[in-house]
Amino acid sequence: AQSVSQHNHHVILSEAASLELGCNYSYGGTVNLFWYVQYPGQHLQLLLKYFSGDPLVKGIKGFEAEFIKSKFSFNLRKPSVQWSDTAEYFCAVSSTGGGNKLTFGTGTQLKVEL
Amino acid sequence: KAGVTQTPRYLIKTRGQQVTLSCSPISGHRSVSWYQQTPGQGLQFLFEYFSETQRNKGNFPGRFSGRQFSNSRSEMNVSTLELGDSALYLCASSVALTGAWDEQYFGPGTRLTVT
Numbered sequence: 001a002q003s004v005s006q007h008n009h010h011v012i013l014s015e016a017a018s019l020e021l022g023c024n025y026s027y028g029g030t031v032n033l034f035w036y037v038q039y040p041g042q043h044l045q046l047l048l049k050y051f052s053g054d055p056l057v058k059g060i061k062g063f064e065a066e067f068i069k070s071k072f073s074f075n076l077r078k079p080s081v082q083w084s085d086t087a088e089y090f091c092a093v094s095s096t097g098g099g100n101k102l103t104f105g106t107g108t109q110l111k112v113e114l
Numbered sequence: 115k116a117g118v119t120q121t122p123r124y125l126i127k128t129r130g131q132q133v134t135l136s137c138s139p140i141s142g143h144r145s146v147s148w149y150q151q152t153p154g155q156g157l158q159f160l161f162e163y164f165s166e167t168q169r170n171k172g173n174f175p176g177r178f179s180g181r182q183f184s185n186s187r188s189e190m191n192v193s194t195l196e197l198g199d200s201a202l203y204l205c206a207s208s209v210a211l212t213g214a215w216d217e218q219y220f221g222p223g224t225r226l227t228v229t
Contacts (some may be wrong), residue, residue: 007145015124043117043118043219043220043221043222044204044206044220045219046217046218047219049217052193090156090157100145100147100159100162100169100170100206100208100210100216100218101147101162101170101172102149102156102159102218103154103159104149104156104158106156107156107157
């Protein structure tokens with residue numbers, strides 16, 4: 001069975017600080033990887049995704065993530081966070097050919113202080 | 115284009131009762147997935163419907179069921195409610211032209227409280 005681990009449950013940063021949120025997955029086959037974000041009072045939305053090819057993927061709002069197959073990791077990064085990045089971030093995985101079944105991590109609550 | 119809508123937004127039920135939640139996908143979307151979100155377990159996949167057929171199923175007991183209509187609208191039903199069923203139930207839709215993965219758009223959720 002697939003599983004996803006997010007090691008940081010709560011992160012507090014000052015504006016302009018760099019961000020890296022860890023995500024590790026467990027699955028023996030080929031996977032698709034995602035980061036979703038949920039801003040306060042808003043719907044869950046896709047930040048970025050990795051299917052194949054370049055392991056460094058860029059998403060919306062300046063976020064990027066790097067897929068390291070040997071480490072089963074898909075860490076999310078942003079060089080300089082803004083107050084508006086305050087949100088909950090979820091890493092998710094689906095198996096290729098598995099349709100739309102997503103397995104989510106437990107989420108990381110990010111708070112950016114002015 | 116209207117987003118995914120879920121009704122009702124909030125619901126309070128008593129243990130032992132049953133409940134039906136509704137999801138209207140984005141126009142043109144044929145796949146609807148349901149997730150349960152709780153503070154302890156996070157987001158867990160319930161099931162996915164595509165062209166009125168259940169295509170994927172998570173590890174939930176048989177008390178949780180769903181269906182999809184010909185207009186792609188979906189309902190999920192929980193029978194014999196337990197306190198642990200209190201959660202935010204999210205619906206997500208996608209175009210699913212090829213049956214492979216494509217971006218899912220999430221609704222605002224239905225907050226179910228079981229007392």
